[in-house]
Amino acid sequence: MGLQLKLTNCEYECGTDEAGRGCLAGPVTAAAVILPENFKNTLLNDSKQLSEFRREILKTIIEDEAIAFSFSHVFEEKIDEINILNASILAMHQSINTLNIVPDYIIVDGNRFKPYQTIPHQTIIKGDGKYLNIAAASILAKTYRDAYMCQIHEEFPMYNWKQNKGYPTKEHREAIKKYGATKYHRKSFRLLPEQLKLDF
Numbered sequence: 001m002g003l004q005l006k007l008t009n010c011e012y013e014c015g016t017d018e019a020g021r022g023c024l025a026g027p028v029t030a031a032a033v034i035l036p037e038n039f040k041n042t043l044l045n046d047s048k049q050l051s052e053f054r055r056e057i058l059k060t061i062i063e064d065e066a067i068a069f070s071f072s073h074v075f076e077e078k079i080d081e082i083n084i085l086n087a088s089i090l091a092m093h094q095s096i097n098t099l100n101i102v103p104d105y106i107i108v109d110g111n112r113f114k115p116y117q118t119i120p121h122q123t124i125i126k127g128d129g130k131y132l133n134i135a136a137a138s139i140l141a142k143t144y145r146d147a148y149m150c151q152i153h154e155e156f157p158m159y160n161w162k163q164n165k166g167y168p169t170k171e172h173r174e175a176i177k178k179y180g181a182t183k184y185h186r187k188s189f190r191l192l193p194e195q196l197k198l199d200f
Helices: 052-065 076-082 084-097 132-153 170-179
Strands: 013-019 028-034 068-074 105-109 121-124
Touching (some): 013 084, 013 132, 028 132, 068 132
Antiparallel strands (some): 013 028, 028 068
């Protein structure tokens, strides 16, 4: 069974999702998407279920066909200051805030959100596998974040962010152990199992 377009009958229901919450480096990135009533796409699913190639194809389709879309990064310093959950919600709020249409309802992937202005919202666990507008937001959040990680990879190639995108892979942790942390690493995260050996 395919994903449903949206949860409500509201004309401008916006789906929102984030990417990069569990990473050791780089921003947490969120996107917000309002899809038209006639939107259909059988490929579209939770971004984690799709190959990079398919995500890039879908990104173009979503941006061409969406009524409105936006994305936002919240960077390491802010993550360290307000914690990753608050940073994820902030990124979602910022992406909703920069849509060129004000949504009349917001559906959010996951189970945590703070009200955005006076717009009603609903959190949906695994929402990116249930609703097309959240799935579309998950694709944009993931592709924009991945592109950013590939960009900063050029500056610090030894961490191989192009490949691991900042997630805590064995290779990434070995590089942190060997070279230390960069300005892009999240200081509030446990970068190494033996944190005491790491000097900032």
